[in-house]
Amino acid sequence: MERGVGLLDEAQKTLFLNWLDEHGSAVMQVARAYTLNSEDTQDLAQEILLQAWKSLPKFEQRSTAATWFYRVALQTAMNWQRKEKPRRKNQEPLLEVHTVITEGVNCAEAAQQRDTVEQLYCAIRQLPRTDAALVLLYLDELSYREMSDVLGISESNVGVKLNRAKQRLNELMKGETDGS
Numbered sequence: 001m002e003r004g005v006g007l008l009d010e011a012q013k014t015l016f017l018n019w020l021d022e023h024g025s026a027v028m029q030v031a032r033a034y035t036l037n038s039e040d041t042q043d044l045a046q047e048i049l050l051q052a053w054k055s056l057p058k059f060e061q062r063s064t065a066a067t068w069f070y071r072v073a074l075q076t077a078m079n080w081q082r083k084e085k086p087r088r089k090n091q092e093p094l095l096e097v098h099t100v101i102t103e104g105v106n107c108a109e110a111a112q113q114r115d116t117v118e119q120l121y122c123a124i125r126q127l128p129r130t131d132a133a134l135v136l137l138y139l140d141e142l143s144y145r146e147m148s149d150v151l152g153i154s155e156s157n158v159g160v161k162l163n164r165a166k167q168r169l170n171e172l173m174k175g176e177t178d179g180s
Helices: 002-033 038-058 065-088 107-126 129-139 144-151 155-179
Strands: none
Touching: 002 038, 002 065, 002 107, 002 129, 038 065, 065 129, 065 144, 107 129, 107 155, 129 144, 129 155, 144 155
8 A cells, every 4th residue: 555655646746846847937926926035935935836735636637737736826825925914014125036138138128127027026016916816827828718717717807807907007017117
C-alpha cells in the first residue's frame, strides 16, 4: 500500500511541476497584486503554491488546470489579504518593480515602464477584491468563459463587471498620473 502512495505522490508531484511551469507566472501576478512589497509578494506566492499543492488531490478535472490554479491563487490571496490587512496598514508601497525589459530600451524608457507598471498594480490594489481578480485574469488573457469558471459568475456578468472594473482602473490610473 505504501508503494502505491509513493507512486501517487510522484504522479502528483510531476503534474504539479508541469502546472507550475505552465501557470507559475499567474501565481506571481496574483501575489504581486495583493501585496505592497517584494517580501510579502514572495511570502504570498509561497502560500499560494502550498495551498495549490494541498488542494491538488481535490482537483476533480471539472475545469481546466489554469482555471483551477487561478481559483486557488485568488482565494488564497484574498484570504491572505484579509488576514494580513491590519499588519500591512503602515507599510510603504513597493518601490522596486521587477519587469521584463526588452533589449534596446533606454534607461528613461525602462524607468517609465517601471513607473507605469507600479501605478497599474497600485490602482489594482484599490479595486474591490473581485474586480482586482477579474482585472488580473483579463491581463493574463483568459477568456470570459475561463474567467467565469474561476470566479464562479456568469459570462455575461464577467463582461459587465470587467467593463466597470476597467473604467474604474482607468480613473485610478489617471488619478495616479495627475497626482504625480
